[in-house]
Amino acid sequence: MGPIYVHIITKAINGKEYRTVVIVFEINEAEIVIKAQGGDRNAFNELVRIHAQGVLNVIFRMCGNMQLAEDAAQEAFIRAWLHLGSFRVDREASLRNWLYRIALNTATDMLRKEKRILPGQLDDFYLPDPRLSPEGVYLQSEQTALVQAAISSLPDASRAVLVLKEYGELSYREIAEALDIPIGTVMSRLNYARRLLKEKLEAQMIVLKEAEHV
Amino acid sequence: MSNHVTEWLNAYLDDELKGGRLHQVQSHLAECQECQAELKSLQSLSSLLRDGPVPEFISSERFVAQVSLRLPHKQPVLKKRSALEVGWWLIPVGLLILWVFINTSALVSRVAATANEFGLLRAAPAWLVVDSSQGASWSETLGEFGLLNGNSLEWAEFTETFTRNKLPLIIWQASIAMLYLSWIAILWARHTPPQQGQFLKS
Numbered sequence: 001m002g003p004i005y006v007h008i009i010t011k012a013i014n015g016k017e018y019r020t021v022v023i024v025f026e027i028n029e030a031e032i033v034i035k036a037q038g039g040d041r042n043a044f045n046e047l048v049r050i051h052a053q054g055v056l057n058v059i060f061r062m063c064g065n066m067q068l069a070e071d072a073a074q075e076a077f078i079r080a081w082l083h084l085g086s087f088r089v090d091r092e093a094s095l096r097n098w099l100y101r102i103a104l105n106t107a108t109d110m111l112r113k114e115k116r117i118l119p120g121q122l123d124d125f126y127l128p129d130p131r132l133s134p135e136g137v138y139l140q141s142e143q144t145a146l147v148q149a150a151i152s153s154l155p156d157a158s159r160a161v162l163v164l165k166e167y168g169e170l171s172y173r174e175i176a177e178a179l180d181i182p183i184g185t186v187m188s189r190l191n192y193a194r195r196l197l198k199e200k201l202e203a204q205m206i207v208l209k210e211a212e213h214v
Numbered sequence: 215m216s217n218h219v220t221e222w223l224n225a226y227l228d229d230e231l232k233g234g235r236l237h238q239v240q241s242h243l244a245e246c247q248e249c250q251a252e253l254k255s256l257q258s259l260s261s262l263l264r265d266g267p268v269p270e271f272i273s274s275e276r277f278v279a280q281v282s283l284r285l286p287h288k289q290p291v292l293k294k295r296s297a298l299e300v301g302w303w304l305i306p307v308g309l310l311i312l313w314v315f316i317n318t319s320a321l322v323s324r325v326a327a328t329a330n331e332f333g334l335l336r337a338a339p340a341w342l343v344v345d346s347s348q349g350a351s352w353s354e355t356l357g358e359f360g361l362l363n364g365n366s367l368e369w370a371e372f373t374e375t376f377t378r379n380k381l382p383l384i385i386w387q388a389s390i391a392m393l394y395l396s397w398i399a400i401l402w403a404r405h406t407p408p409q410q411g412q413f414l415k416s
Binding site for chain 2: 003041043044045049052053056057060066069070073074076077081082140141143146147151165166167171172191192194197199201
């Protein structure tokens, strides 16, 4: 565990002053990785805790099925545990990128094995926006399902780049590192994936409105 | 407007452009409505993907517990350096040692030959002393038969001596230098070593 920072946030509500104390633990991931490489299961569990949601999200966007995503994410972390010795802590590569790479490969393997992409019934897994009316919730879930179906229909290689960019929030350099491909290939695959996605969504009558922040 | 910047719009949207290319795209966008519309469409697509509802994943705590149950008891073993890898790093060391050995041998041999000429090394072993008198034996033979004479004989003797005594050393050194440079080139090409797992290449 690294240094600890304490922030005191003061807010005045209805004339009364409230203070919130926020304690921030700066996690030294490299130290945890080294411990896990030495066989410390608790340290590895800590790494799983840190990266679970990110890995789940990337795999889910890759395969479009919640159950498959959970299975693949578990499998990915087990593979990571078994091969953690080959991860070089001294290199600049981040563990997140390394895990995303394993996660994507595991998802692709499982999809090929299972041969199922089941984007249906996605609404069971999404938290609806509480501000929306029942009709709005229905329309939103329909749109979400169509978007996920469009993503799932992309070729594996382009889908992986799109998912890492849009949902993994990786830079082009990080994507190139995670997938072991040149940055030029990242750009061309991303261009291709977005163009294909636009065509598919426009064909599904999803109007791409002007972004609000333009 | 010609020379559209469509192929760079994704990188521009993702804030991945720098320097001259960024300036080029910005200047073009200021004037081209077609590219502006394309950029807006890409921004909308990105918003549609990112601003959608968040899936309700299993909690991290529960997920950790599930992974922990399935985790094999085998401890990950730190990958030891393979013999191949050690051999790879020994290549430049070996080349340098070879270079030093060849140059030292040549130097010792020359010193021994000089000492021999001055009669200082009467009992020196034959292998240590380069017999420069044997350096141009073919040219001398041709001279004896009258096939070479004057300047042509001198030139032939010089060439033969050079070919016999100096050329092998030059070829050795050039070969070592080439191998060393090749090793550096391969090292540079392997700058980003592959990581674990299969690769999504297609």
